Amino acid sequence: MNSMRFSLAPKTHEPKTHNHLIGDYAALDEALERDGYWFFRDVLDKDAIARLRKVYTDELEKLGVIDPVGDTPTEKSIGYNGTGDVANMPRHMEPLAERNASPDFLKEKSIHDTLVKLLGEEPFWKPVIEYRATPPAQDASPQCITGFHQDGPPTPGVDFITMWVPVAEVDRDVGGIIFAEGYNDPVNRMRIDETGTNKAIPPESMPDDIWCHTTYRPGDVLFMHRWTPHSGLTNISDRFRMSFDHRVMRRGAPRPLVGEVVSIEPQLIEVKDDVIGTKAIRIDTSTYARTTHHQRLWGQAIVDEFQPGTRVIVGYEGDVATVVRPTHQA
Structure with a gap:
């Protein structure tokens, strides 16, 4: 950390x-x-x-x-x-x-x-x-x-x-x-x-x-x-x-989206999930959009970080993202 x-x-x-x-x-x-x-x-x-x-x-x-x-x-x-x-x-x-x-x-x-x-x-x-x-x-x-x-x-x-x-x-x-x-x-x-x-x-x-x-x-x-x-x-x-x-x-827990960014705006991300296909999720002020090293992002910085093709994890409730973050192996 x-x-x-x-x-x-x-x-x-x-x-x-x-x-x-x-x-x-x-x-x-x-x-x-x-x-x-x-x-x-x-x-x-x-x-x-x-x-x-x-x-x-x-x-x-x-x-x-x-x-x-x-x-x-x-x-x-x-x-x-x-x-x-x-x-x-x-x-x-x-x-x-x-x-x-x-x-x-x-x-x-x-x-x-x-x-x-x-x-x-x-x-x-x-x-x-x-x-x-x-x-x-x-x-x-x-x-x-x-x-x-x-x-x-x-x-x-x-x-x-x-x-x-x-x-x-x-x-x-x-x-x-x-x-x-x-x-x-x-x-x-x-x-x-x-x-x-x-x-x-x-x-x-x-x-x-x-x-x-x-x-x-x-x-x-x-x-x-x-x-x-x-x-x-x-x-x-x-x-x-x-x-x-x-x-x-955890056993039985809802799964986040895991896949590639298709498109990104400050208030909307579209992800091609590895299993369920493409899904669009809203981003609002409650969304913890972040870098690999935990830095929280806002507005245009979200767009700059999550360009199309970036592999991401997106947790969500309803149609709103709770977290948007890169995948990480290091």
């Missing part, structure tokens, strides 16, 4: 696990509303995770920041070689997006079948993916948060959950994700600037005793409610943090 270091990382406690609820979708829904997350231990196929991890290590080798992996075990991640230029690494690991890393992983039969079992229906993946191959911090600063935020406020009217997957082991020093337990009531806790853009949650506004973290291992998967505050932690280890997150619609 925001790479600025706001404050020292808070103390955390172990999250609950929800493996015992698998298949009981009413109980899972209740747990998601109560806890603000599902955390499943050791449910994803580790061989499929290993194949995905090799895509990560291949790219890190190309960047020259790790030594050739060869037969070295990588389940606990891989160390920085001390000589590669980590300062100029692509922060969002765009090469992984170019290789279609997450969509290919999700198509693997073992992964797909497990996720259907966890979610209770065929997943509808919202094309918003974040890849992380975060290098060790190059200074001696103590561990910090990277910015408390919620995924829901910048995408109003779209009922999704965020899936976070460790590709290699992520312990406390490596960093990874911390998230709030039982703090997912539908309240926008983010700061809103003068343009109407959602910014990071002020750390001082959050309780100290709600944060969860654990040693995440390959095979684990975390799903978070869209209102659950969370943050990354800076990496104070000597290894790379390898993970990705993807958005999936």
Whole structure:
């Protein structure tokens, strides 16, 4: 959300696990509303995770920041070689997006079948993916948060959950994700600037005793409610943090439009959805039109951002858009 270091990382406690609820979708829904997350231990196929991890290590080798992996075990991640230029690494690991890393992983039969079992229906993946191959911090600063935020406020009217997957082991020093337990009531806790853009949650506004973290291992998967505050932690280890997150619609939730812009005006967007075809949706002052990096747009800036051919996600209620945003794989 925001790479600025706001404050020292808070103390955390172990999250609950929800493996015992698998298949009981009413109980899972209740747990998601109560806890603000599902955390499943050791449910994803580790061989499929290993194949995905090799895509990560291949790219890190190309960047020259790790030594050739060869037969070295990588389940606990891989160390920085001390000589590669980590300062100029692509922060969002765009090469992984170019290789279609997450969509290919999700198509693997073992992964797909497990996720259907966890979610209770065929997943509808919202094309918003974040890849992380975060290098060790190059200074001696103590561990910090990277910015408390919620995924829901910048995408109003779209009922999704965020899936976070460790590709290699992520312990406390490596960093990874911390998230709030039982703090997912539908309240926008983010700061809103003068343009109407959602910014990071002020750390001082959050309780100290709600944060969860654990040693995440390959095979684990975390799903978070869209209102659950969370943050990354800076990496104070000597290894790379390898993970990705993807958005999936909640069971039975109305699907947004996903497709290419056909035409655009300040108050109207026409989209050729990948499934239902072309649909025109009004834009008004309630619509959160935004860039990939959350900046809210108004008037002509909407037209400039969403030129015909741009792939977009459009949430809507009736004939009015709740959100217009680009798809995102990075």
